[in-house]
Amino acid sequence: GAGVSQTPSNKVTEKGKYVELRCDPISGHTALYWYRQSLGQGPEFLIYFQGTGAADDSGLPNDRFFAVRPEGSVSTLKIQRTERGDSAVYLCASSDRVGAGNEQFFGPGTRLTVL
Amino acid sequence: AQSVTQLGSHVSVSEGALVLLRCNYSSSVPPYLFWYVQYPNQGLQLLLKYTTGATLVKGINGFEAEFKKSETSFHLTKPSAHMSDAAEYFCAVKGGEAGGFKTIFGAGTRLFVKA
Numbered sequence: 001g002a003g004v005s006q007t008p009s010n011k012v013t014e015k016g017k018y019v020e021l022r023c024d025p026i027s028g029h030t031a032l033y034w035y036r037q038s039l040g041q042g043p044e045f046l047i048y049f050q051g052t053g054a055a056d057d058s059g060l061p062n063d064r065f066f067a068v069r070p071e072g073s074v075s076t077l078k079i080q081r082t083e084r085g086d087s088a089v090y091l092c093a094s095s096d097r098v099g100a101g102n103e104q105f106f107g108p109g110t111r112l113t114v115l
Numbered sequence: 116a117q118s119v120t121q122l123g124s125h126v127s128v129s130e131g132a133l134v135l136l137r138c139n140y141s142s143s144v145p146p147y148l149f150w151y152v153q154y155p156n157q158g159l160q161l162l163l164k165y166t167t168g169a170t171l172v173k174g175i176n177g178f179e180a181e182f183k184k185s186e187t188s189f190h191l192t193k194p195s196a197h198m199s200d201a202a203e204y205f206c207a208v209k210g211g212e213a214g215g216f217k218t219i220f221g222a223g224t225r226l227f228v229k230a
Contacts, residue, residue: 033218055216091158103164
């Protein structure tokens with residue numbers, strides 16, 4: 001079946017602009033995660049959804065970052081007033097149920113470049 | 116705070132040689148432990164995980180890892196490296212003293228395999 005998909009695959013924007021990054025999880029997966037991966041680093045947790053609600057948003061770096069999942073499926077990560085330091089690969093992952101030991105399936109990521 | 120340390124950002128082995136990638140975690144409560152692999156231009160893929168039970172865990176592609184609570188380690192090994200093993204490897208923890216489903220990744224180790 002289809003895996004996790006993310007669009008766009010690449011996004012170039014100018015400092016101060018607003019961007020939206022989309023994640024389509026595997027059908028039926030109730031849990032959805034967003035991560036940010038900077039060059040040479042491991043993925044950094046941003047936010048986790050269980051269904052429609054954000055169960056843990058402690059990784060969002062500041063109030064310029066916001067994520068939604070209104071129908072419990074597709075999620076959008078929104079970044080306002082982008083800064084050059086926001087440049088990174090943004091990863092989305094989903095898993096089929098709640099549980100710390102459950103496997104997360106990752107999408108290919110969206111590479112964001114802020115000029 | 117819970118953390119993951121991967122010793123060596125780069126490891127180089129000859130084809131057919133033993134692969135050993137080191138991972139240590141810090142947590143007052145044993146967490147769930149994972150190894151992920153990231154091939155160039157692909158998403159992260161789960162290699163193996165430890166949740167409970169047997170401390171020696173076997174994964175895909177001939178990899179295995181052993182959870183050693185006394186050493187707070189979860190090193191990844193493979194008896195004989197193959198050229199196709201060249202990739203970036205990430206150790207990750209979930210649960211533990213932090214609880215919840217937030218996953219913390221190490222910085223990664225890039226494995227090079229020489230012919």
